[in-house]
Each structure stands twice: as C-alpha cells, then as structure tokens.
C-alpha cells in the first residue's frame with residue numbers, strides 16, 4: 001500500500017525523482033521472476049533534425065559501417081542524389097564478426113552518433129549507472145508464460161548472444177539489466193518463436209522487440225542473405241514495426257536507430273500525414289507564386305493544382321524528381337509540409353532499409369505505390385497490438401499482413417506487444433501468429449503500482465476550477481517546471497483546444513495535441529512540452545499510448561475514457577522505467593460505467609479506492625456486462641487459449657493450428673459485440 005500524502009506532495013516527490021533520475025537509466029536489480037532546395041522555410045521532420053553537416057569527417061574504417069541512419073544535408077535537393085543502383089553493393093558481403101559489419105557500401109554517408117560519445121571513451125559501467133531509477137520496483141512482478149517449449153528467461157544482457165555492436169549500444173543506453181519483459185521476451189524471440197507479450201506501461205517493451213530484430217538482421221547479414229534485385233524504386237525491408245500513431249512511430253524509430261548504431265542495420269520511418277488531396281478539397285488554397293522561376297499556381301488554376309498534387313500523392317508514377325520540382329515552387333505551407341514528408345519517406349527508403357517503422361496508413365500508401373515490398377519480411381512487430389487490431393485499424397492491418405506480399409505466419413516471425421490485451425483481441429491476433437508463446441508480465445491490463453492513482457468526484461461544470469486548484473497548488477509546491485510536466489487528457493479535439501486556451505489565459509502555459517492539428521503543430525506541441533517550455537499538455541487519446549516523455553510527473557484525466565484499457569495507457573505516461581508518478585481522475589455520474597473496472601484496477605495496484613467509488617462499483621447496473629476484469633485480481637489464466645471453449649478435445653491447443661485460422665475461427669470474434677463487448681454465453685473469462 002502506498003503511503004498517502006497530499007497529491008501535491010506526491011507530485012513533488014515524483015518531480016524530485018525525475019530531477020534526480022535524469023534520463024532513462026537504471027542501476028537496480030531486476031525481478032527474478034519475472035540544388036532543389038525549397039524556397040520557403042523548410043519543414044524538417046524530426047528524424048532529420050540535428051544532422052551533422054555533410055562536411056563532417058568520415059567515420060574511421062574500422063568503426064563499423066559508414067552509413068545507415070543518416071540523411072545528411074536534408075533540404076538541398078542535390079544532396080539527396082545517391083545513385084539508385086548503389087544500394088547495398090556490398091550487402092551480404094559477410095565480413096564476419098559482430099560489430100564489424102561489412103555489408104554496406106555507402107561510405108560517403110556518415111552515421112550520426114545518436115549518443116554523442118564520438119570519442120569512444122567508455123566510462124566504467126558503474127559510473128554510468130543512474131541511481132535515480134528503481135528497477136527493484138519490478139522485482140516481485142509475477143510472470144506467466146504459456147505455449148510449447150518456452151525458452152528460459154535470462155538474467156543479464158550478457159547471457160544473450162545479441163552481438164557486440166548491439167551490446168555496446170545497450171551499454172551506451174545505460175541499460176544495465178534487462179527489465180522483466182526483456183528477460184523473458186528476448187530469449188523467446190531469439191529462439192525464433194512467435195510471441196504475444198503483455199507487460200505494463202513503461203516497462204521496456206520497445207527494446208524487447210527491437211533487440212531480437214536487430215540482432216537477427218545482423219546475423220542475416222553475416223550469412224550473406226540475399227534480397228531480390230531491386231526494381232527501379234521498390235525496397236525490401238527485412239523487418240516491419242507497425243504502431244498506431246505518427247509520434248509513436250517516430251519515437252520507435254529514434255530508439256531503434258540508437259540500438260542499431262554501427263550495426264549496419266538501417267532503420268527508416270514512414271509516418272506521413274493525412275492524404276493531401278483531402279486537405280486540398282477541404283481547405284481554400286491560398287496561392288502564392290511570384291518569382292519568375294516558379295510556377296504561378298494562381299495562373300494554373302485550382303483544378304490543375306489539385307490534379308498535380310493528387311498525382312504526386314496518388315499516382316504510382318510520380319517520380320521523386322517530379323515531386324522535387326513541385327516542392328521548388330511556392331506552395332501553401334501545409335501542402336509543402338505534406339509533400340516534404342512524402343519526399344522524405346521516399347528518399348530515405350531509396351537509400352535502403354532493413355527495419356521499416358510505419359503507421360498503417362502510410363505503409364498502405366507506399367505498398368500501393370509499389371515503393372515497398374513485404375516479400376522479404378522476416379520479422380513483423382505490432383506495438384500497441386491491441387489498438388492495432390481493434391476495429392479502427394484492423395482492415396488496414398489485415399490488408400498489410402494478409403493481402404499484400406508478406407510471408408505467411410510461420411515463414412515470418414511475428415511479435416505482438418501491448419500493456420493491455422482484451423480477450424477478443426487476443427483471439428483475433430492469433431490469426432496473425434504461428435504456434436506462439438503468450439507472455440504476461442504482471443496482470444494483463446494492470447497498471448503499475450509505481451503510479452499513485454487518485455479519483456476525485458467532480459461535477460462537469462466544476463472541472464476547470466478544480467483543475468485550476470490542482471495546478472495552483474502544484475505551482476506553490478514547486479511542482480511545475482521543466483522537470484515536472486503535467487499531461488491532461490480530455491475527450492474531444494474541441495475540448496482540447498478550448499482547455500488549452502483557457503489555461504493560457506489563466507497564466508498556465510499550455511499546448512495541445514490532437515488529431516485535428518497539423519503534423520508540424522503536433523510535433524511542435526510535443527517538443528514544447530518535452531522541453532518544459534509549456535509544462536502542461538492537453539491531449540486526446542492520440543497521446544495515450546506508447547509515448548515515453550521523461551519528467552511527466554502528473555497525468556490528469558480531466559475527462560475519463562470509456563474503456564478501462566485506455567485509462568491504463570493514459571496513466572502509463574507517468575511512472576515509467578521504475579520512476580513513480582501521480583494520476584488524478586475527475587469522475588462523475590457520466591463515468592459510472594467505468595466505476596467497477598476502475599476500482600478493481602486500483603485495488604490490484606494497491607491504491608486507495610474512495611468509498612463513494614466502491615459504492616458506484618457495487619451498483620448492479622454499472623460495469624456488469626462490459627467489465628472485462630470480472631473475477632478480481634487473481635494472477636493467471638490470461639492467455640485466451642486457456643479458456644475451455646478454445647481447447648480442442650485432448651489436443652494440445654498451444655501446439656496446434658500452425659498458421660492462420662485456428663483459434664480465431666472457433667471463437668466467433670465479432671459476434672459477441674466485438675472489442676469491449678464482454679464474454680459470450682458459456683465462455684469462461686480468460687481474465688480471471
């Protein structure tokens with residue numbers, strides 16, 4: 001049970017911890033169980049910023065591949081110009097030996113060191129450890145695995161053969177020990193097994209799927225793996241990592257780039273924006289174009305502009321050169337940004353890619369343009385897998401995974417990760433997996449007890465003044481600074497704009513992020529929040545999942561979500577990597593259906609449940625049918641295959657089925673009301 005004090009004290013503690021802790025490091029032990037440059041201000045996507053100037057000295061020949069994740073000199077068309085057919089001339093050269101990758105022949109590019117430790121002097125490991133992070137917090141976490149021949153967990157990174165270069169990057173990240181999900185998931189993946197893994201927010205799932213992928217690709221390079229001869233523009237990634245939001249894809253890309261530094265493994269992100277022609281038709285176009293060297297869009301007329309831009313975005317034949325010409329003209333800024341993003345994706349892809357990190361929408365676009373082929377995919381990872389397979393994304397995911405040229409389950413290795421895995425989604429997900437291992441670290445869908453959760457009854461009209469009280473108290477306690485950020489979740493995009501505005505008017509610098517903001521506004525908002533310039537971020541669920549923002553001390557659910565899993569992800573933006581955090585929720589009559597799952601979740605996480613919330617929870621009309629948590633907090637039985645209705649006579653259903661089909665067909669997904677719809681008649685809960 002957490003020791004109680006005022007929320008402001010708690011936030012203050014969390015802030016102090018953040019300050020002390022610094023970046024994501026730990027020192028604790030880990031649980032044992034467990035030329036054509038645009039003529040206007042150029043929008044530069046985040047993964048291209050802070051690049052070293054192209055005049056930087058080349059990397060020493062023996063320090064690994066001189067290439068990879070760089071795109072030096074973005075903004076100048078002529079500097080893009082790597083000849084197309086130079087791709088990986090030496091790919092598969094197999095010079096042997098970890099960390100001495102030989103497969104790259106792009107010596108003129110320099111891989112920017114994401115760690116900023118170019119002098120290569122390694123501090124003794126003990127001095128790198130940061131004493132602020134408490135990984136002992138995960139010590140007693142229960143771990144459950146199910147499936148055939150589960151490979152045993154490891155205790156240290158040294159116990160696993162990840163390869164020298166990757167191991168060195170792990171040290172540079174100051175990851176001293178694997179977190180529980182890493183201890184279990186990495187050996188499973190390295191053994192080539194498909195995996196459905198559920199572990200709490202902030203517990204290191206990104207590295208858990210990145211390490212085996214990077215290590216596997218390094219080995220493939222050693223083994224002189226061949227890819228099909230490239231078509232004019234098609235690229236053949238070996239691994240695909242899908243995530244639901246652009247910001248999360250960018251973050252995974254940044255992480256994966258760090259892990260793959262000097263391994264010879266190239267990571268590219270494709271996240272794009274909304275289809276440009278939609279914007280064109282929706283918004284009046286402000287036309288510029290005065291210089292004689294530029295196309296005068298106003299003279300071309302609206303229809304022509306639409307036609308040209310649509311061709312760029314939809315036409316499979318639009319060449320990069322066409323796009324560059326278009327970019328060199330004066331376009332409205334928003335369109336310029338969109339085209340730049342597309343150009344960025346295409347250019348970067350043409351330089352070659354081993355691991356493609358993407359949002360589903362952009363990937364479908366690239367597949368339809370035949371810019372990307374999935375036929376060489378060896379690894380498929382879905383981050384936030386339950387979100388990726390819920391009703392919003394499922395058609396796109398099915399298209400990518402089942403209807404394009406991706407190898408079938410069993411011929412590729414599939415890894416699904418999330419902090420929550422509703423039973424219905426597990427059933428659906430099994431379509432994408434071959435005989436797989438289910439791993440649960442902590443209870444499926446549970447929150448970490450590193451987060452102190454508070455629920456306050458606040459009537460709708462009182463919410464703003466209540467929030468103001470919290471923020472004033474926080475300010476008085478010194479808990480509002482660059483080191484103590486506050487993330488406020490609201491239900492609607494309009495609500496986010498209006499609350500942001502109101503906070504600013506009232507002297508609290510705030511920004512907002514939601515789906516109606518442009519890509520550059522979203523990125524700017526996130527940057528401003530991360531740097532503490534605006535220490536309050538008002539967000540819709542677009543920021544609920546995956547984002548790893550250091551120093552978030554307090555998450556406020558100004559509007560509670562309808563689904564308890566969304567709540568779990570939202571509060572998980574604090575209390576990450578062993579640090580503590582605070583989450584406050586404003587509850588009122590309108591949230592009554594959440595009362596039972598919320599009070600159960602809080603109990604499981606050893607939180608104080610207010611009496612009034614318990615009374616709401618015990619009302620028979622609330623929470624019954626939709627409560628996926630019914631049955632309390634007993635650990636075990638999370639794998640939906642353990643549900644008796646999925647067993648097939650005496651056969652061992654963990655071993656059966658092989659590839660697709662199988663489990664999914666027996667359960668009738670969709671007929672029970674789909675995601676969040678509770679259990680069908682006669683079905684034993686897999687959540688008990």
Ligand SMILES: Nc1ncnc2c1ncn2[C@@H]1O[C@H](COP(=O)(O)OP(=O)(O)OP(=O)(O)O)[C@@H](O)[C@H]1O
Pocket residue numbers: 024025026174175176177178179182199200201202203204205206207418419545546547548572573576577
């Ligand atoms: N072994 C490790 N040692 C120290 N820090 C680690 C380790 N593994 C991961 N981290 C850090 O922990 C933080 C959380 O990791 P990550 O973002 O992968 O969590 P997650 O489980 O994916 O969370 P979410 O469910 O919210 O997506 C990151 O800052 C990461 O750098």
